[in-house]
Amino acid sequence: MNALACAWRSLVRQPARSGLGIIGVAAVGALLFDMLLLSEGLMISTRSMLDSMPFDIRVTSTDQMPGRGPDIADGPAAAAQIAALASVKAVTTLRREDAYLMRGDGTRAYGSVLGIGFGSGRPWTLVSGTDVVGDNEIVINEFAAQVTGTDIGASLTVRSNCADGATAPPAMEFRVTGIATFVFDALGEAGAGMTDTSLAEACGTPGAIPADFLMVQSTGDATSTAADIDALGLHLQASTNDEAMGQLQQREFTYFRQISTVLTTITISFALLLITVLLTVSVNQRLGEVAALRALGFSQGRVVLDVLWESVLIVGIGGILSLPLGALMAVWLDGILKRMPRIPADLHFFVFQPEAVWIHAALMAVTAFTAAIYPMVIVARLPIATTLRNEVVG
Amino acid sequence: MSDVIVDAANVSRAFEMPAGAVVAVRDVTLSIAQGEHAAISGPSGCGKSTLLHMLGCVDTPSSGTLCFDGSDVSTLDDRARSRLRLRQIGFVFQRFYLLPMLSAAENVELPQAEAGAAKDVRRLRSIELLEYVGLEHRANHRPSQLSGGEMQRVAIARALANRPRLLLADEPTGELDQATSEQVAVLLDRVNADGTALVIVTHDPDLAGRARRVLTMKDGQIEQEVTR
Numbered sequence: 001m002n003a004l005a006c007a008w009r010s011l012v013r014q015p016a017r018s019g020l021g022i023i024g025v026a027a028v029g030a031l032l033f034d035m036l037l038l039s040e041g042l043m044i045s046t047r048s049m050l051d052s053m054p055f056d057i058r059v060t061s062t063d064q065m066p067g068r069g070p071d072i073a074d075g076p077a078a079a080a081q082i083a084a085l086a087s088v089k090a091v092t093t094l095r096r097e098d099a100y101l102m103r104g105d106g107t108r109a110y111g112s113v114l115g116i117g118f119g120s121g122r123p124w125t126l127v128s129g130t131d132v133v134g135d136n137e138i139v140i141n142e143f144a145a146q147v148t149g150t151d152i153g154a155s156l157t158v159r160s161n162c163a164d165g166a167t168a169p170p171a172m173e174f175r176v177t178g179i180a181t182f183v184f185d186a187l188g189e190a191g192a193g194m195t196d197t198s199l200a201e202a203c204g205t206p207g208a209i210p211a212d213f214l215m216v217q218s219t220g221d222a223t224s225t226a227a228d229i230d231a232l233g234l235h236l237q238a239s240t241n242d243e244a245m246g247q248l249q250q251r252e253f254t255y256f257r258q259i260s261t262v263l264t265t266i267t268i269s270f271a272l273l274l275i276t277v278l279l280t281v282s283v284n285q286r287l288g289e290v291a292a293l294r295a296l297g298f299s300q301g302r303v304v305l306d307v308l309w310e311s312v313l314i315v316g317i318g319g320i321l322s323l324p325l326g327a328l329m330a331v332w333l334d335g336i337l338k339r340m341p342r343i344p345a346d347l348h349f350f351v352f353q354p355e356a357v358w359i360h361a362a363l364m365a366v367t368a369f370t371a372a373i374y375p376m377v378i379v380a381r382l383p384i385a386t387t388l389r390n391e392v393v394g
Numbered sequence: 395m396s397d398v399i400v401d402a403a404n405v406s407r408a409f410e411m412p413a414g415a416v417v418a419v420r421d422v423t424l425s426i427a428q429g430e431h432a433a434i435s436g437p438s439g440c441g442k443s444t445l446l447h448m449l450g451c452v453d454t455p456s457s458g459t460l461c462f463d464g465s466d467v468s469t470l471d472d473r474a475r476s477r478l479r480l481r482q483i484g485f486v487f488q489r490f491y492l493l494p495m496l497s498a499a500e501n502v503e504l505p506q507a508e509a510g511a512a513k514d515v516r517r518l519r520s521i522e523l524l525e526y527v528g529l530e531h532r533a534n535h536r537p538s539q540l541s542g543g544e545m546q547r548v549a550i551a552r553a554l555a556n557r558p559r560l561l562l563a564d565e566p567t568g569e570l571d572q573a574t575s576e577q578v579a580v581l582l583d584r585v586n587a588d589g590t591a592l593v594i595v596t597h598d599p600d601l602a603g604r605a606r607r608v609l610t611m612k613d614g615q616i617e618q619e620v621t622r
Binding site: 002010 | 496
């Protein structure tokens, strides 16, 4: 009978103790798995959303993320200069403002309205109906349609709340031409799209057509296209998806990574303590048996290996159980976090990636070994004769 | 190969205690030869078990020389001493120390597995030994399903698993009633009669009286030696 088989029998011998250990490791391992999913989840999810849009460069007025810095004062003019570059395939201006979408009967939904201009690109995908082609036309998302009870062809009044708009912007009537999904749609929030000139009118400033940012599609090499845009001397900042992700990682998501690192460390520490205590108690309960085995000629390495295998089995079984448990918890926690306002429905905080499983397995393996160190030292240094004598006297 | 298995020359064993060193065995000279049957008796704390542990190479003398098969044990590292115990020495303990999660047969197999014996060889040897101690019908029983006497007989079978030349028993009947003790004593006599040298540490005068050589210890020294 080898060390692994002996360790397995030892676990089975004390089912309550082993069961508690395995459940404890499963719970801690599930948290650890979730922290690993969280540490990269936002980055992967955001990247996926950015890549799903037909643009690979964002042009803003400063190095802030779109919508965070000042507007580009004359969006169409800047777009026209950029569109003239040979490395640019398409340019569209985008402005986002908050607004109420209202029916005549007073039914209304609050959400965001996107105003797009210059090019033909759209930051939304049409589900039904037709796209906006002129002023006083609007596409809305499913949620807005449901809340306001609006269908294609119906009229909808928009009362905007623009950052740089008039104090009391007019309520403007639009015709719904289509239902669309917006990449950054938030759960339970209305979304709508119209032309930039329509939005400027709705904001009460028809003469000015600012843009939060310009969405640029390169002909192939986004990096060189961004450099071409910078070279125009427009005093605008062009950033590729990679650069945008880098900024997010440095400025926005670093908190999640730090939280996940801290919680990972804490959960691993708990697992270490749990297994070390369980194994130490177990080993101390059978010092006599270990000393007897040593007296019978079992090597130091063999009795140490018994303890290590016991740790590996507890952590291994608990670790395997922790994966589905962690996946369920991740879905649940993701649902809770996505209820925060303005969180896009397609954004996920916990994203599964194969690497997370491997890192989880590696951390659990290190935990199993580290947790077994102290009880292994007890067994390795056990004085055989003294232990046998003390057991009899005791 | 010499007739002498283990040879202790002027061995002492002292333990460091907070109140000062305590000498458990003092300047003992003793040889155990092939096929010998010896008993060590004496009052509690006289150093019987400590001497047995040194003879069994689980403890090392503080002074003096202990040779096993002519080799100085003090020159062996832990691994070599473990190997020596595994192949040459069998131990029987007062508290049996059978592994509770294994069956009787598996307990007997365990030292053979450690010695590298093949699975089918181990199985056959375990059955043979359980037959030898009269417990073949209990081969698949766990220690918790055995009586004290049965557990000690399984422990004797386990001690014999790797065909040791020397069997050391520390109070083998210490936890048994008189009738069961007699069964265990008869079994140990048989083991010795079949050629294994036997050294028993015991308080029990009846068990000690079965040995051909009885050593009586007092204050860490052999006070009296009677050979029949």
